[in-house]
Every structure is written in C-alpha cells, then in structure tokens.
Amino acid sequence: MERFSYIERLEKWRKSQRRKPLILEGARQVGKTWLMREFASSHYANQVYVRFDKDRQLRRIFERDFDVGRIIRELEIAFRTRIDPADTVLLFDEIQACKNALTSLKYFCEDRPELHIIAAGSLLGLEYRDDKEDKADTDGETQTTGFPVGKVDMIGVHPLSFVEFLSALGESALAGEICGRNWETVETFRERLIDLLKHYYIVGGMPEAVAAYAETRNFIDVIEVHRALLAGYRNDFAKHAPKNDVPRIGMFWDAIPSQLARENRKFMYSGIRKGERASSYRSPISWLSGAGLIYLCRRVSVPRLPLKSYVGESFKAYVLDVGLLSSMSGLDSRIVLDGSRVFTEFKGALTEQYVLQQMLAEYEIEPCYWSTDDSRTEVDFVVQRGMDVAPVEVKAEENVRAKSLKSYMERFRPPVSYRLSMRPYKEQKIESPGNPERMLINIPLYGIR
Numbered sequence: 001m002e003r004f005s006y007i008e009r010l011e012k013w014r015k016s017q018r019r020k021p022l023i024l025e026g027a028r029q030v031g032k033t034w035l036m037r038e039f040a041s042s043h044y045a046n047q048v049y050v051r052f053d054k055d056r057q058l059r060r061i062f063e064r065d066f067d068v069g070r071i072i073r074e075l076e077i078a079f080r081t082r083i084d085p086a087d088t089v090l091l092f093d094e095i096q097a098c099k100n101a102l103t104s105l106k107y108f109c110e111d112r113p114e115l116h117i118i119a120a121g122s123l124l125g126l127e128y129r130d131d132k133e134d135k136a137d138t139d140g141e142t143q144t145t146g147f148p149v150g151k152v153d154m155i156g157v158h159p160l161s162f163v164e165f166l167s168a169l170g171e172s173a174l175a176g177e178i179c180g181r182n183w184e185t186v187e188t189f190r191e192r193l194i195d196l197l198k199h200y201y202i203v204g205g206m207p208e209a210v211a212a213y214a215e216t217r218n219f220i221d222v223i224e225v226h227r228a229l230l231a232g233y234r235n236d237f238a239k240h241a242p243k244n245d246v247p248r249i250g251m252f253w254d255a256i257p258s259q260l261a262r263e264n265r266k267f268m269y270s271g272i273r274k275g276e277r278a279s280s281y282r283s284p285i286s287w288l289s290g291a292g293l294i295y296l297c298r299r300v301s302v303p304r305l306p307l308k309s310y311v312g313e314s315f316k317a318y319v320l321d322v323g324l325l326s327s328m329s330g331l332d333s334r335i336v337l338d339g340s341r342v343f344t345e346f347k348g349a350l351t352e353q354y355v356l357q358q359m360l361a362e363y364e365i366e367p368c369y370w371s372t373d374d375s376r377t378e379v380d381f382v383v384q385r386g387m388d389v390a391p392v393e394v395k396a397e398e399n400v401r402a403k404s405l406k407s408y409m410e411r412f413r414p415p416v417s418y419r420l421s422m423r424p425y426k427e428q429k430i431e432s433p434g435n436p437e438r439m440l441i442n443i444p445l446y447g448i449r
Contacts, residue, residue: 001160001207002167003035004179005362009155010039014116019153021105021117023095025124026157027292027320028236029229031207032120035157036091040118045087048079053097062100068111071104085114092119099146106148119152123240126290156292158361159205159321162354163449166196168210178449183425186447193446194422195337201350202333204323205357219333226327233293241287248284256294256317257329260349264375265316266299278313285317293320295356300368303382303389303412307368316369322353351396351445352380355420358448359383367392370408377404388415395421400442413438420445 013022024032040047050058061074072083075090083090095102102124108117124147160168166175174193177185186193203213203222206229212221237249255272259265269276288294299314300307319325326336329346336350359365359381370391371378381392391414393405400421409417409430417430419442430438 001031001034001210002164002172002175003031003038003160004164004167004175005161006035006155006157007039010035010118011043013153013155014043019116020109020113020151021115021119021148022153022155023105023124024118024120024155024157025292026122028122028232029206029208030157030159030292030320032122032157033093034207036093036118036120040089040091044089044116046081046084047089047091048075048081048083049091049093050075050101051093052101053094059098059101062098062104066100066104066107068104068107072112072115083115085112085116089116089118092117094121095119096121096124103146103148106151109148109151123236123291126240126287156360156364159323159357160207160210161205161358161361161449162197162200162446164361165200165203165205165210168214169196170214171196178447181425181447181449183447186444187424190424190444190446193444197354197446198336201322201347201354202326202331202336204321204326205361206321206323209323222323223327223333226324230324230328233291236291240291242283245284245287248281249287252281252284252317253288253293253319254328256319257325257349259317260325260353261329261346264378265349265352266314266371266375267317294318295320295360295366297356297381298368300370300382301373303370303391303408303414305384305387305389307382307384307389311368314371316352318353318356320357322350322357325350325353347396348394352394354445355381355392355394355448362449377407379404379408385416390414390416390418392418392420395419396445398422409438409440415439416441418443420448422446 013019024036026032052059058078061071076083092101105117105119108115163175163178174189202219203209209222209225212225237246241249251272259267259271269278269281289296295318297316297318298311300310301312302310304310356367359367365383367381367383369378369380370382379391380394382389383392391405391408393402398421400419400423405417405419415436415438417440419440421442422445423442424444425447426442428440430440
C-alpha cells in the first residue's frame with residue numbers, strides 16, 4: 001500500500017534540523033506499525049525495532065531510570081548492533097505498554113537529539129492523562145512518568161484516503177492524475193472513479209479491510225474484517241475506559257449512524273435515550289475522541305479566525321472511517337452500488353463522513369460547521385484557509401442547488417468557497433460590485449486530494 005501524504009511528512013521530519021522523537025498516534029489498526037517499518041526500511045540502513053506489548057525483557061531496559069546512555073548501550077547488546085545516528089533509526093512500537101519508554105523520549109530529545117526515533121501507540125492520551133506515578137532519580141529529584149509534552153513531534157495517522165485506496169487496488173495511474181490535479185484526464189475516467197468511490201464508501205480505508213478487498217474483491221470479506229475491528233473497539237471500551245463510563249461510551253458510539261441519518265445531523269442526546277443530558281456524556285465523548293474513534297465537528301457561531309474561539313456546544317459526530325460507518329449502519333453493499341432508495345436517504349451522511357476523512361488524512365484539517373441559531377441555514381464545513389475562512393458545501397450527487405451556501409456567501413463574502421459534488425472541476429467567478437473578486441470552486445468528490 002502507498003501512504004502518500006504520510007511518507008512526505010516523515011521525509012520532512014527526517015530532514016528537519018529541529019527534529020524531535022516522533023510519535024505516530026491514531027486509533028488501533030490504522031496502519032501505524034506498517035508505516036513506521038516501511039519508512040525505516042526504505043530510508044535507513046539499520047533499524048532497532050522494539051515492541052513493548054510483547055517483549056518483557058526489553059521493557060526492563062526502560063524501567064530502571066532515564067539514563068539515555070545506558071539505554072542505548074543495553075539496546076545495542078540486546079540487538080547485537082551499533083546504534084549510529086548516521087544510519088540507524090529506533091522504532092518503539094505499542095509504546096503505551098511501557099510508561100517509562102514514553103517518558104524517556106523527553107530525555108532522548110534533550111540528551112541525544114541527533115538520534116532518529118519513531119514511536120507508535122494507541123490510546124496514548126487516555127493511558128497517561130491521570131497518571132500520578134513519580135520516581136526519584138539518583139540525584140534525589142522527582143521524575144514523573146508521563147507524556148513528554150513539548151519534547152516530541154506528532155503525526156496523527158488516519159485510515160487510507162481515497163487516492164491511497166485507488167493505489168492499493170492497482171489504480172496508481174488514476175491516483176496520480178488526481179494528485180496532479182489533471183482534471184481533463186480525471187473526467188475522462190469519471191464513470192470508473194464514481195464506481196470506485198462507491199466501493200470506497202463500503203470498504204473504507206482501514207488497511208486490513210482494503211487488503212481483503214484488494215485480494216478477493218468480495219464485500220463479504222470486508223464486512224467480516226469490519227465486524228472484527230468493531231468487536232475489538234468494544235473490547236477496548238471494557239478494557240481501557242473507566243467502568244462507570246463504559247455503558248454510555250457504547251450508547252454514544254451506537255447512536256452515531258442514526259444521528260447522521262437525520263437531515264439535521266447535529267447530535268441530539270435525546271436520540272440516544274429520552275431524558276439524556278449532555279453532562280452525562282462529557283467523559284464518554286472525551287474517551288472516544290481521545291481513542292481516535294470519533295471526530296467531533298463543532299458548530300461555530302461566526303466564521304472568523306481563529307475558528308476555535310467561536311466554537312459552541314453543538315456538534316456533529318462522525319466515526320473514524322466511512323467503511324466502518326457503512327457496516328455499523330447495516331447497509332448491504334448492493335444498496336450502495338445500485339443506488340436504491342435506502343442509500344439515497346443515507347448517502348448524504350456517508351458523503352460527509354468521506355469528505356471529513358479526506359480532509360483529516362490529506363491536509364490534517366479539523367473542520368467546524370456553521371449554522372444560524374435556528375439551524376435553518378447550515379454549511380456542512382468551514383475551514384481555515386490562510387488568513388481566511390472558507391465554506392465547504394457537500395453534495396452527494398450532481399444537484400448542487402444550495403441555498404445555505406448562497407446565503408453564507410452573501411452574508412460573509414468569503415474570497416473562496418468550495419462545493420464538493422459529482423460535477424466536474426470548475427472555477428466560477430462571483431460578481432460582487434464594489435468588492436474584491438470572489439471565487440466558487442467545484443471539486444468532484446472523486447478528485448479530493
């Protein structure tokens with residue numbers, strides 16, 4: 001598989017003069033281990049790979065103290081190799097299983113900044129947010145076992161994007177045309193891309209599901225992978241979440257598909273169970289978000305910079321992957337591929353989930369949405385774009401009549417507005433007497449990169 005944007009970010013990190021130990025974070029099974037090992041194999045002559053959840057002996061190396069020199073010497077003995085910063089990378093996998101290893105990244109950053117270190121872990125914020133364990137070093141000073149704030153670089157890893165999905169299916173040439181924004185060629189293969197996009201709605205971007213589909217082209221195999229992944233996440237609820245939160249974590253998680261199926265996708269607690277209150281779900285939502293299993297798209301009252309300053313309590317909740325959302329919703333693959341009425345009712349939700357996923361994976365954008373106080377006028381997403389805020393309207397088909405976007409543009413006059421639909425790429429100048437020239441850009445859903 002190709003992970004285009006992540007390899008680019010890793011290469012930038014490797015060449016940086018201000019490089020710190022790097023942590024790849026994200027939900028379980030999004031491909032963090034594969035990514036770190038693939039990058040290490042192609043960019044370093046030597047790699048030292050430590051998997052903390054399986055090797056107790058290697059954990060002991062980190063459990064004594066934070067003497068970086070000693071840790072390096074003992075790793076060299078354990079792996080019978082020399083750790084040379086010029087050609088060696090240290091790979092710390094499942095780092096959440098060894099608290100001292102995570103904390104040691106602070107000391108690697110301070111004492112041996114020339115070393116190349118890539119760590120990967122899940123549930124990192126959850127594992128260490130309440131940690132109070134202290135240890136005394138040889139000088140009698142207190143050292144806290146916790147997250148090395150400010151001493152690491154971070155990259156969030158998400159499921160495969162649509163262009164990465166295309167590449168995994170042997171459509172690398174098409175993926176290249178999209179990445180190159182060669183719109184004439186892209187439109188030549190419009191029908192094929194639309195079919196492949198529908199397949200992506202079903203399969204999604206979880207690496208194991210994509211691999212299964214690439215091998216067999218059988219959606220039944222994909223659904224079995226999804227079921228196993230969803231069961232694994234439920235096990236995580238019970239294993240890692242506070243006991244009192246587990247029931248509501250499950251109820252919130254289960255409610256997301258039905259909430260997104262509503263015309264107004266703003267999350268309503270009453271849709272979980274009558275009489276439920278927001279205060280009862282603050283901790284469960286925080287847990288799911290910290291685990292990387294959900295994304296909250298929050299409402300802004302005014303689309304001004306910085307957007308976070310105008311965020312309110314209302315939000316839309318999405319899961320981490322469009323394929324998982326399809327399986328959670330119980331959609332039969334034939335419903336999506338044939339475009340039946342059931343899919344027509346739900347395709348708006350899948351399309352919004354897809355667009356959000358691409359923005360996160362390709363651009364590391366965490367969008368908000370805008371609506372009037374009465375929710376009668378709403379723009380699906382608003383994103384920071386340089387010194388401006390750009391509205392993004394999402395349409396599942398070719399019908400692009402959008403009163404909300406028009407109202408937003410007239411009210412706030414953004415320099416650039418985006419519409420994502422099944423229509424071809426088009427740039428349209430918006431006449432605005434006495435105002436700077438404005439632009440409305442339509443990007444085909446299958447051309448997002």
